Amino acid sequence: MEDALNAELDRRLAEADAELTSRYPGDRGLRQPIHTVYVPADRYDAGTIDDWAKAARAALDEHGGSADELAKLLDLPRSHGAQVYERVVAKLEREPIEDLRIDFEDGYGNRPDEQEDAAAVDAARALAALLKTDAAPPYYGLRIKSLEAPSRRRGVRTLNLFVSELTSAGQLTYGFVITLAKVTSFEQIEAMVVVLEAIEGAQSLPPGTLKFEIQVETPQAILAPDGTTPLPRMIRAGAGRVTGLHYGTYDYSASLGVAAAYQSMEHPVADHAKDVMQLAAAGTGVFVCDGSTNVLPIGSRDQVHAAWRLHSRLVRRSLERGIYQGWDMHPAQLPTRYLATYSFYREGLETAATRLRAYLQGGNSGYLDEPATAAALAGFVLRGVECGAIDLSEVDTLIGVDLPGLSVLARR
Structure with missing residues (x-):
């Protein structure tokens, strides 16, 4: 029953799925100037x-x-x-x-x-x-x-x-x-x-x-x-x-x-x-x-x-x-x-880093952060790195992630 139902849903929503992907492709993966x-x-x-x-x-x-x-x-x-x-x-x-x-x-x-x-x-x-x-x-x-x-x-x-x-x-x-x-x-x-x-x-x-x-x-x-x-x-x-x-x-x-x-x-x-x-x-x-x-x-x-x-x-x-x-x-x-x-x-670096580290490593930051919030936190840190406000060494020390990993988390 579930296979047939899912196939019907895929058929009904195929056009809407394609439209969503086309209109809202998400982050381009590029640095935004400040x-x-x-x-x-x-x-x-x-x-x-x-x-x-x-x-x-x-x-x-x-x-x-x-x-x-x-x-x-x-x-x-x-x-x-x-x-x-x-x-x-x-x-x-x-x-x-x-x-x-x-x-x-x-x-x-x-x-x-x-x-x-x-x-x-x-x-x-x-x-x-x-x-x-x-x-x-x-x-x-x-x-x-x-x-x-x-x-x-x-x-x-x-x-x-x-x-x-x-x-x-x-x-x-x-x-x-x-x-x-x-x-x-x-x-x-x-x-x-x-x-x-x-x-x-x-x-x-x-x-x-x-x-x-x-x-x-x-x-x-x-x-x-x-x-x-x-x-x-x-x-x-x-x-x-x-x-x-x-x-x-x-x-x-x-x-x-x-x-x-x-x-x-x-x-x-x-x-x-x-x-x-x-x-x-x-x-x-x-x-x-x-x-x-x-x-x-x-x-x-x-x-x-x-x-x-x-x-x-x-x-x-x-x-x-x-x-x-x-x-x-x-x-x-x-x-x-x-x-x-x-x-x-x-x-905002210390708080964002603490929350991200807890999210990635399963610790307790005092916040119940969901994937969308984690992406926003990573985006915040990444923007700081890109403009020169934050050093990559700080990201590694405070969060335990490299630049590619931070970028993936921020722009997924």
Whole structure:
């Protein structure tokens, strides 16, 4: 009886099983950067990352004070302040930017065609030169103008010129990603796939090489005319090319009528949009990225400190809400990005490690952790390792597992 019943269930649920596997393939098994740095195309050259690193370190030296003073300023646990501070300094030397986006959209503006043509070629050549060095970031790419009618041709032309130049230099690697701005419909995602297929064909690239992120900064990206959210359809329409959903703080807030003084990553309309983004992306392997704060750490020491406190708090808030990536718009935001992020992982390491070790070895941690929670704990530790907050030696000592084992547990 059971064999016949199970066969009937398999028959009835075969289509649903296949649909579930197709729509929700799970983690892609890739490192998610903790931030995306946006640099206007006309201000980008091969020395930009080095310039940002030097400016970030200079801001830290000028305004940071000692490790204890900085921890107190940012309301970080002082018990591991020196350790976090040293790791941040090392990060700024080793890998100051994890994800670089050369901006041809709002950060660049509307220019004459010949000017943007030249900027696209120059930026791609500068990026190709950078990618041949040890200073290259793990992820890199460009943001193009939207596929709405007024900017469609310009966005496509810039993308084509940029990819052509990068391909000619032999520097188009797995880390390349495109950000598509101001998406308003899933039809635009279908159109983007057509664009990428055409460019791949013209450049003799393997099908599926070019990936892109959807910039969620319009009301239409959150709520369609029929009252549903279009984001799942957008991800599906991307045909496996969509790698991320990036929240645009200020365009989205302004489009909902939020006054400029109250536009923020923590405004209720922002939280609602990001909740929808997280739900739409869950189980798909698509990364979710928070937006930015436009309060820059510049000016007097008091002004820098106020901006740092805000940025640090917002970064921590996003992490606690399960959003592990955000935008940075100024070099002096790098110290607080890393300080807040490293503190988050250092604070939680001991408890996460204790629970994981008990789960793997059958001990008692005081928690009854199930497989899903164990995966979340492993994911927490793995993210800390990938960004530099946690050492592999600590993982081995505290948990008794190597990196491959941790990765399997986190991404199963």
